[in-house]
Amino acid sequence: MTDSGSGAEEFDVIVIGGGPAGENAASYAIAGSDRTAALIEHELVGGECSYWACMPSKALLRPGEVLGAARNMPGVSAGPLDVDAVLARRDSFTGNHDDSSQVMWADSQGIDVIRGSARITGDRTVTVGDSRRLRARHAVVVATGTTAAVPDTPGLRAALPWISRDATNLREIPRRVAVIGGGVVACESATWLLDLGVEELTMVVRGRALLPKNEPFAGERVARSLEKKGARVLFGADLRGVERADARDTGIGRIHGGPVTLDVAGQEPLVVDEVVVATGRTPATAALGLDARLLNSHGYLTTDDHLTTADEWLYAVGDANGRALLTHMGKYQARVCGDVIAARAEGRPLEGARFRATADHGQVPQVVFADPEVSAVGITEKEARDAGVDVETVEVDIAVAGSSLARDDFSGHAKLVIDRATDTLVGATFAGTDVGELIHAATIALVGKVPLDSLWHAVPSYPTVSEVWLRLLEARR
Numbered sequence: 001m002t003d004s005g006s007g008a009e010e011f012d013v014i015v016i017g018g019g020p021a022g023e024n025a026a027s028y029a030i031a032g033s034d035r036t037a038a039l040i041e042h043e044l045v046g047g048e049c050s051y052w053a054c055m056p057s058k059a060l061l062r063p064g065e066v067l068g069a070a071r072n073m074p075g076v077s078a079g080p081l082d083v084d085a086v087l088a089r090r091d092s093f094t095g096n097h098d099d100s101s102q103v104m105w106a107d108s109q110g111i112d113v114i115r116g117s118a119r120i121t122g123d124r125t126v127t128v129g130d131s132r133r134l135r136a137r138h139a140v141v142v143a144t145g146t147t148a149a150v151p152d153t154p155g156l157r158a159a160l161p162w163i164s165r166d167a168t169n170l171r172e173i174p175r176r177v178a179v180i181g182g183g184v185v186a187c188e189s190a191t192w193l194l195d196l197g198v199e200e201l202t203m204v205v206r207g208r209a210l211l212p213k214n215e216p217f218a219g220e221r222v223a224r225s226l227e228k229k230g231a232r233v234l235f236g237a238d239l240r241g242v243e244r245a246d247a248r249d250t251g252i253g254r255i256h257g258g259p260v261t262l263d264v265a266g267q268e269p270l271v272v273d274e275v276v277v278a279t280g281r282t283p284a285t286a287a288l289g290l291d292a293r294l295l296n297s298h299g300y301l302t303t304d305d306h307l308t309t310a311d312e313w314l315y316a317v318g319d320a321n322g323r324a325l326l327t328h329m330g331k332y333q334a335r336v337c338g339d340v341i342a343a344r345a346e347g348r349p350l351e352g353a354r355f356r357a358t359a360d361h362g363q364v365p366q367v368v369f370a371d372p373e374v375s376a377v378g379i380t381e382k383e384a385r386d387a388g389v390d391v392e393t394v395e396v397d398i399a400v401a402g403s404s405l406a407r408d409d410f411s412g413h414a415k416l417v418i419d420r421a422t423d424t425l426v427g428a429t430f431a432g433t434d435v436g437e438l439i440h441a442a443t444i445a446l447v448g449k450v451p452l453d454s455l456w457h458a459v460p461s462y463p464t465v466s467e468v469w470l471r472l473l474e475a476r477r
């Protein structure tokens with residue numbers, strides 16, 4: 001850091017937001033050089049993912065998954081979950097909300113961590129808190145992520161419902177819960193809430209399916225499994241109002257007061273002890289002082305594939321640009337963005353694939369850690385047909401030696417979407433235990449545009465679940 005002469009502290013690169021995307025952008029932008037970087041964070045370095053989202057949610061889901069496998073494995077005894085032990089392990093994964101190890105990592109990369117809320121107050125200029133002014137020689141990167149969106153349904157906000165932060169950091173298990181939404185957060189949180197002992201769980205789903213962004217079979221299987229665990233799933237549900245006479249801010253993950261009554265059109269009043277709102281995200285861009293021309297209609301920063309906005313010194317990575325709200329995609333964009341900033345700072349041309357975040361377009365992998373797990377990459381059959389791609393599909397149940405060895409009740413399904421013109425994959429979806437581990441093979445085939453004819457020679461090992469690839473290729477012959 002140096003003084004710019006105008007009273008502002010000067011860095012080569014300033015990153016606003018210390019989540020996974022911001023951390024990686026800062027690190028890549030200065031790697032192997034003497035450039036300086038400031039990483040500004042107003043909560044915890046590590047971001048939503050480390051403390052409130054990916055890590056705690058997956059820590060809460062894994063025990064239920066292991067228990068399900070054990071209960072379907074003769075010779076293995078499986079008791080009930082020890083909830084306190086599960087919550088303690090969850091807390092160990094969030095470091096009990098202590099970010100010192102992440103700050104140490106930033107230090108080791110040569111990144112200066114600055115605590116406070118930042119906003120953009122001029123060309124390449126950032127103000128932290130009331131008056132600390134910073135100036136960037138090369139780039140300012142916005143990596144401020146998103147926050148939970150709470151719909152303006154009458155009475156809902158006043159009821160102080162749980163958002164994803166409460167569900168992932170729960171300290172008390174409500175007896176009766178309503179989950180509003182049918183997307184990823186709704187499905188995953190309903191799964192762990194039931195695993196941890198919620199007795200009555202109702203999903204209030206506006207649409208006609210769970211996981212509507214996936215192939216329909218994925219949401220159908222997750223709905224069936226949630227119902228089997230005891231959930232009631234209300235599809236096409238119109239939530240008209242919410243009432244909670246005794247709403248209290250008791251803290252994150254604690255029950256926020258007395259019973260809540262939900263008015264869902266055509267249903268008896270639904271009375272629960274807590275409501276979980278899982279209706280999508282809002283970009284954390286409103287307080288940044290950004291010019292409206294830089295934002296799309298949903299408030300996300302618009303960027304090109306170099307992650308650059310309309311102002312050539314301003315970049316956006318991770319959730320804040322709305323390209324793909326996933327940690328691994330935010331980190332991927334951050335690597336591309338950091339490399340772009342480094343090349344521009346050194347006067348090097350942006351030649352080569354690594355300077356463009358092309359995977360954001362139709363090549364995004366995702367694992368939904370519900371029961372069954374759902375993993376997918378690329379686009380669905382419907383998305384392909386809507387885009388005018390001439391596709392054929394192939395589908396099989398996952399029933400190979402590896403799956404029957406994995407657990408006695410293994411039930412899974414797989415689908416490939418193939419572009420006829422090039423004989424390559426444009427989409428793949430798997431549902432079943434641990435299918436998250438199958439998706440990277442599909443991602444490589446899709447990104448590498450490997451013709452299906454060649455995949456015939458990618459022989460899956462026996463006896464693994466990946467033999468489903470052989471069944472898919474045989475079904476197509």
Ligand SMILES: Cc1cc2nc3c(=O)[nH]c(=O)nc-3n(C[C@H](O)[C@H](O)[C@H](O)COP(=O)(O)OP(=O)(O)OC[C@H]3O[C@@H](n4cnc5c(N)ncnc54)[C@H](O)[C@@H]3O)c2cc1C
Nearest residue numbers: 017019020021042047048053118144145318319325326327
């Ligand atoms: C419940 C849940 C589970 C999820 N599970 C997964 C999963 O399993 N896998 C997956 O890939 N994705 C998952 N996601 C999505 C994932 O959490 C996000 O995609 C990821 O956190 C985005 O990273 P980011 O760095 O862009 O933003 P964030 O992680 O949101 O970090 C942004 C940071 O910026 C800080 N900040 C914001 N504004 C300012 C400001 N003005 N000044 C200073 N600091 C600021 C914030 O405090 C925050 O620390 C999940 C999301 C949720 C809600």
Ligand SMILES: NC(=O)c1ccc[n+]([C@@H]2O[C@H](COP(=O)([O-])OP(=O)(O)OC[C@H]3O[C@@H](n4cnc5c(N)ncnc54)[C@H](O)[C@@H]3O)[C@@H](O)[C@H]2O)c1
Nearest residue numbers: 151181182183184185186206278279280281325367368369
């Ligand atoms: N395993 C993972 O990769 C993982 C886990 C959790 C979250 N995430 C990411 O976090 C993001 C947020 O997840 P999410 O589930 O909150 O969003 P989402 O967009 O996946 O689902 C939102 C759901 O809420 C419903 N909805 C929206 N507005 C509503 C309203 N006003 N009333 C009733 N229903 C409404 C939608 O129809 C949809 O079913 C997603 O992009 C997701 O990919 C990823």
